[in-house]
Structures are given as structure tokens and as C-alpha cells.
Amino acid sequence: MTKKEEKRGKLNLFLKNFKGQVTIFIIIALIIVALAILFYFLLRKPPVGPVVTENPAVYIETCMKEKIEDTVTNLSLRGGSVIPSNGYYLYQNNTIEYLCYTNEYYAPCVVQQPMLAQHIQEEILNNIEDDVILCFNSMKDNYEKEGYEVIMKSGNTSVDLLPERIVTTFGYEVTLTKSSTNKYENFQIVIPRDTYRFASIASSIIQWETLYGDAEVTTYMNYYHDLKVEKKKQIDETSIYILTNRDTGEKFQFASRSYAFPPGVIV
């Protein structure tokens, strides 16, 4: 083989190899671009706020659920009120409302919140009513932008504390027309919460506090095996009660001051 032929051979070999390498590089590049596109779609944040779907109930649930949950969490740590108005004790940065209170010594407490469950329902309702209007109006606007004809009749909102859940019902009527007409009414959001049981136990504890100045926490733990009940006595004889669902971590706290004894007073 002459040198020229040898060189040509090498060149041919080089060219063959070169084409192969280019092919490989192109394939790798395509893979990288595909992966990049995939990551982009996987990692990008979901759109903020409710998404317009066929069913307006889904929209309302997405819009309102977090607000209801936050309201329940907040008031549960504060003795059943979003902003305590019956006097409060500051405990671990929370203003915890007194459900039963006396400012005197040697005296039983006076019940401050006789209908706790009903009060909690009202507190939730009051705290979400502005958002209800906003959500329904926003839903209406969004559907109209999607080309729907929307007829909306507003109604009453109600909150019910039930065993193991809180049911919020919106008495709105929404009629959507595009290619067909669909009517939606009595929108409902159900969130799983133990608030009903907490309110019931808190009321029971308050009855003991007002009659005897104390409540035995182990009684409740023996009856409700998934419940932790704690009582923390404070320096001014206020008792902070903390009810915790051991399985879900949900908490309910409230304060009471009954049959307080002053330090260093002799008879």
C-alpha cells in the first residue's frame, strides 16, 4: 500500500469515525434537550389559585379550603376565637381565651362561653364570609373569560361542626351555559377535623372547673384513647388546657381560672 493510499485509508476511516461521532453527539444533544423539557414540566410550579374546571364546586373548594383550615387551626389554639374577646392569657405566644374565669381568690369561675361549639361555628363563618364572596365572584369572572354564560344567585353560608369533620355549605346557585346548560347549587366543603369532639370535651372540663375548681385529665385520656389532655398551671393560678389528637396532631387550647389561692395569706 502506498503512503497516499495509506493516508486516504486513514482519512476514510477518520471520516467514517467522524460521522459516527457526530451522530452520537446529535443523539446525546437530543436526549439532553428532551430531558430539559421533561424537567421543566415536572419541576415548574403549578399555577397559583384555582384552575377553571368543568365543575365549579372544585373551583370553590380549591379557593376556600385553605382559608377554612387556617381559621380552624388559629382559633383552636386560642380557645375557640379567632381574636379572643373574653379576656385571654398569653401562653407560648398565643393569646388563649378564658372559657371560665374569676379575678377573685377562693371563688369559682364564671362561665364565659356556654355554647362553645356554636361559637366556633360563628367564628369560622365570620372569618370566611369576605373570602366566600371573593371566591364566587372570581369563579364567575373566570368562567366568563372561558366563554361561559354565568348566572349566579348568592345564598347563605353555614358552618356545621360534626363528629370528625367540619362541613361548610354555601347556598349559592350557579348556572353555566356554553354548549349546554348545567346548574350547580349547595356547594359544600368537608374538612376532616376533630373540633366537634374538642369543643365537647372543653365544655365538660369547664363544668368541672366551675363546680370544683379542677378537672382530672386522666379521665378523658382513659375514655378517648387517641387523645392527650394536658393541664398547665400558671403562676397566677390560671390553668391552660391542651387537647391533642395523638394521631393527627390537631390541638385545641383554652384557659380557665377557678378557685385560685393567693400565695402567703394566712387565715
Next chain:
Amino acid sequence: MNKKIFINFGIIFLIGILSINFIIAESSYCCERLASGQWCQNAPQGQCATGINPFSNQQYTTPVATSCQLTSYCKLGTCVDSKSGTCTANTPLTVCNNRGGVWKAEEVGDLPECQLGCCLLGDSAAFTTQVQCKKLSSDYGLTTNYRADITNELECIASITSDEIGACVFEEEYQTTCRMISQKDCSEINGGEFHSGFLCSAQQLATNCGPRGGTLCHQESVYFLDTCGNIANIYDFSKLNDNNYWTYIQEPSCDNGMGNKNSKTCGSCDYFSGSVCTIYQRGETIKPDYGDYFCGSLDCKEVGKLHGETWCEENSITSVKGQNLPGSRYYRFMCYNGEVSIEPCSEFRNEICIEDEVNDFSVAGCVLNKWQDCVSQTNKTECENTYLRDCKWISGYSVLKNEDGENLAFTETEDNKIPGTCVPKYAPGFDFYAETGNGAEVCSLGTQACVVRYEIGILASKKKLSQKDWDEKMGKCVENCYCIPGYTSGKAKDKYENNKPSWHPKSYDEWVKLANEICTAFGDCGTKKNYLGGSGDIKEIFTSEFTK
């Protein structure tokens, strides 16, 4: 002169009027609401809320200079909620009306609508009012089943009867299958046949459900499952291949009566014995011989306590525990569900923790420290009456004396009246840094004055005696000589040594020790350390002499 008297009288009168006004200003008023938000409290008028009641949209009732219980708006009674059927005692009228309740002057027990009965809710029960029962039944989607004849909670719980569960055999998708349900539910299934007492895995039922389908937690115990996912009998490894155990519903025979804690073979758990159905976790728990569940222990192993035990602790360092020192506080510890939680007793040792053992099971509780009337007791029997108070008797000195300095508190023996002092058994704490209470006054009860009498010659000088040192004075002492610094038995005049009462301290040091014991027992008084072992400001006790 008349003018001067008149002016003086006028000044006195003016001071009197101002004093009266001052007294009135500090009197207690019934505030419909305090400025801080609480309803119906007795407080100085300045603390009462003014403005509009947001519930009634009317002015708050003008505060009245009397107790709230004597007013109409803050009188306590029962608040009845007709919607939920709840009755709340000790509720003021205004608070009840604000919330839309119906206020009644009678007590809860006297109102027919507040009588409690047994509300049966499926396989559970609640001791409630009738209206409450209706609401609860509605909330759970059940028919109201109220038993007014059951008047106590234990009887109510005992009356729970679940619907009998049995094997319900039926055809589904061309197969004979089975579900463990009640007869009532079975009758609602098309073609369902109910077999009382049988499990779905019973061979004679010829269903597609067989034995050994795993285990599951059910009613806090571990149960076998059949291959269709139905609950069978309680997990018993020894019965895994027992045909009879997979045929008939039966009680377990493996129960050891103690909750079968951490048993690999028996799933009969018992919450009150300290066990509950727990999932197996590799490396962390024991592995059951079959399935993934076992009776996990609820005991607090780290502290060596059983589930449900409660015990007492104190925040003092070990070396000074039990001495009720300034800053110390009692705590009740509880072991529940494998977790230790802490309940502090009242601050200032207004509550103490007492502990006992029942069948090796520790039980504790925070109880009131009844020390307030200790010092006024005049004899040992009344002092140590544990039903009425928490006090102890210290013999040898009485803090209670009459105007003439005579002792008022004694222990009576056959031939002697030995003075003593009734002091708190658990020294209370005082809020001395915030200057509330009477801590300083209580401590001052422990200050002792001792009258020592000397006998000198007719021509001897009192002044010279007062200038002598203690040892020389001791030799002249005829009464209460133990109060002289450095005194020990035999050093005083024979007249004293031969006639002194047997209860007199044998030395000055003994007297100081007695005095300190009484003083420190009253509370955060005298020479003592704090709960961290730190010393107080008073480093030593000294005696001052006042001669007359």
C-alpha cells in the same frame, strides 16, 4: 381658741371625707364586663368596661357596688341551648342571653330538660340530654335511641349492644362470595344469606374466601383476615392452621390477661393493661410470627413506668429534694401511650403532689396544701388533723402568746404542759419579689423574743452585769437561760438548772435550731437554701439583747 378647734375639726372632717371616698373608690363593684373582656366580675369600678355591649347593642349596665350574684344581669344560673341540648352551670344571665341561650335560675340537676340519660349510637353510647341525643343521632345519621331509665354513665356504657356480625353469603359476578356484616345489612343484599356465628372462611359455606389472608388492627386488637379481606377471629399463631378457628366466631384462648404486650403470637391487646395494636417496623419493633401487626406496649420504658401510672417529681436538685425550699415546685408526671407528660402543681407550693401505690401501680395527684390555718391551732391533736389541714407540731416553743406573754399553744402531758407551735407540713412559697400576699408578716411570726432573768445580789449593779460577757451572765441566770449565746446544760445558776422544765432546750444551739425549724416551716423564711442549692442572704442567726 374656738376658731382653732373649728379649723382642726374641719381638717379632720375633710380628711375623713377623703378617706371615705378613697375607701369607696376601692370597693368592689359588679362589672357586667371588665375592660379586659371578661364578663360578670367583682372588681373596682375603674376596671369595668364602658361603651356598647356588642351583643345587645346597648350600654353596658352601670356597675353596682355589690356582689355580682346579687344582681339580675350577672346572677349565675343554668344556660340551656335548645338547639344542641347542652346545659351549662354557673353561667351569668347576660352571657347566656348574649349567646342566644335560655337562662334559668335553677341548678342543672333541677331542670327536666337537663336530665341525663343514655343515648345509644350504634355500637357506642353517650350519657347526654335527650335533645343532645337527637342531635348526635342526626349528626351520625342514626335513628334516635334514648334511654331515660338509665341514669348513670357506667350503666350506659354497659348497655351497649352491637348488632351481631356473621357471615353473609351472596352471589357477585358469578362467584359465591362473603362479607362479615350484620343480619340487617345482609338482608339488604340481593340474595344474601346470613349465617350467625360463622366466619366467611368456613369451608361449609363454600365461598371464595379462605383462611390466612393476613392480619389487621381492629378495635385496638390484632385480627386475622380471610382472603377476601374480612375480619376473622383474634390473631392467635397457634390457631393459624386450625380449621375450627377459621370456621366459627370465637374468643381467643391465647390471652394472658395482661395485654399480651410485645407478643409475637397473640393479638388480644388491652389498652388498660398497656397494649394496643401496632404495625411492625423493621429494626424498631418485634416481628410477629405471622402478619404485620402485634400488641405494642404503651409503657414508658425509658423511665420504667407502666401505661397509666402517675407519679410525683420536684424541680429541686437531688440534694435538697423534699425540703420545700424557695423556688421548688411539685409536678405530676404521667405515662400514657408510651409518652411521659408533665402536669405542674400550683406555684408557690399552693398544691403539693402526693403519691401512692396500689398493687405496685403508682398513682399520684396534685392536692391543695392546706397550711393557711396551721399557726392558729393550739394543740397537737387539732394541728395534725389530716382531714382538715396539712400541718405538723413542733414542741418546745409557742408563737401564740397572750398579752402577758403567756403561751397559748400546748401539748398536754400527764404532768406538764409543753408549749408548741403548729406549722405547715409543706412550707408554702411566698411571692416576695412581687410583694403580694402576707409573706413578710408570716415570716415575722418566727421571730422569737426570749425573756432571760438574772439574779444578782442586793448591792450588785445591773449596769455592771450588762457589761459582762455571756459566760459571766450565764452564771447569774435563773430563767430561760438557754437563750444566752453559748449556754449549755449546767452553766446557769443551780436555781435554774435544778428546776428547769424538761422541754427546755439543753443548749443555746438547740434553741437556735428549734427557732430556725419553726421559722423556716412557715414558708420561704429564715436561713435556707433555694431549690438549686444556693444560699440566701441571711448567713447566720444572731441574738440581740435588750435589757430592762
